[in-house]
Amino acid sequence: MTAIMKRDLKGYFTSPLGYVFVAAYIIVMNATFYITSIMNASNGLTTVFNVMLYSLAIITPILTMRTFSEDYKQKTDQLLLTSPVSPSGIVLGKFFAAFLVFVFGLVLTIVYVIICQAFGKVNMASVIGNYVAILGVAAVYISIGVFISSLTENQLISAIATLAVFALLLILDLCYNLVNTAWIKAVLYWLSIYRRYNTFIMGVFSLADFVYYISVTAVFLFLTVRMLEKKRWS
Amino acid sequence: MIEVSGLTKTYGKKRGIDRISFTVNDGEIVGFLGPNGAGKSTTMNIITGYLSANSGAARISGLDVLENPVEAKRHIGYLPEQPPLYLDMTVEEYLSFIYDLKKVSGIKRSEHLDEVINLVGLTDQYKRLIRNLSKGYKQRVGMAQALVGNPDVLILDEPTVGLDPKQIIEIRNVIKGLGKDRTIILSTHILQEVSAICERVLVINNGQIVADDRPDNLSALITGDRKLTVRVAGPRESVRRILRGVEGVQYADATVQAEEGSYDFLVEARPNVDVRKPMFQALAQAGYPILQLKSMDLSLEDIFVKLVEAKRGNTAPRAKTPKKQETGKEEF
Structure with a gap:
């Protein structure tokens, strides 16, 4: 697993992909921070975290689009699947490589907290809660992206399909406010990655919601393992 | 040792391979001879655990590939039809990755990789990006990859494809040398290749083994009438x-x-x-x-026609192998 993780991590930074991802992420976040915090001389990071959340939907596909697709195309999946590594080891290795690249981008945003802290008081508990929640949402998104990339050998299809799924999640989230029927609301709440994030934005660390993120991630990684195993029987 | 019994694989309605059984002993080099689409690659993919058979079993050194995949795969070095290369890595990085991937232990990394690249003749290309290598060199990197970790079983799917005549001879010699203390299966559709390297030939056609013999016996059989x-x-x-x-x-x-x-x-x-x-x-x-x-050189197709005829009507009886005959082998 670690061998695959290391190789994929290296792969992100020997191709433009890792740089494009980190650059895109940082440009969006810097702009947001500049507009909402610096120009307003505000100490609040709520908008920054909100943008951080919604931008995930657009940038995660960059990170995951070629995870398995590229391997299928170059036939290197044949190497991985015939080496003494279990399918779950392969999936976890690839997932953590993508996740670590994301963490790298995220770590760069800690600068905002330091700046705000230097000029005023930041609610540290809320900031940490927000970061943990962002990591949770990112894990969910990356696992969805990894799963979709295991379905196709075409990177472009992989990226667009992932974007479409994220867009759908966003629409479900918007629908939540539009319906009044209780049970539909309950179902939508259950499906909405974003809505669960609101508690974190408000500065409440909700363990239940965090566990929800971890579980969804586990489900998609499990599905990816099944996809790899299914390939053997095709 | 490789034991294969009753492997059957269907692709939808099409039969990929049909009840294939054979045994390869330690230190034996066996050639898989057959036209395109005969089932050579399918069989190899099943032995290495990349595909699963509909029925039958494959055992490597006594370990079932399906039941004990991780352990069984430790014993295998596999060169697939298309070498599985990461084009964005250098030869050095790639082989080092393979070393980690196969969890090689007991051999020092640098020494072992040096030995492997010497063996396949890649010393001058060691620092180059795989993307920039020619087809012949890529094939050698694929070969090197299979050798990392000194596996006792080597499965080579058309190892000489894409090489020039000089390289073909070199690689054949490498394989011959390796065969002294390893079990090797290699596939090819070139008749001469089999007689040059292998001690035993399995001829496979339409997913079935039509002959299992020594190459010289086989050529005696097929040149029965001149x-x-x-x-x-x-x-x-x-x-x-x-x-x-x-x-x-x-x-x-x-x-x-x-x-x-x-x-x-x-x-x-x-x-x-x-x-x-x-x-x-x-x-x-x-x-x-x-x-x-x-x-006149017989084409592979002629050989199959003859072997199939021999199997059916017994017009030209198959020469028996004087060498060890294993149980579980197809009899005709």
């Missing part, structure tokens, strides 16, 4: 008459006019009769010199 092409300088009609009059000739006819005043003749001798000497003398007496004489 076909020759003879180029003779002389008038077409009279040469033909002379050729047909030769003792043991079953059939003779001119095919094409080769050079000015000479023709190529196709001569078919009766089984187990050597007609070359009487033919020479007859033509020499008549004053028509032989310009060229060669036996």
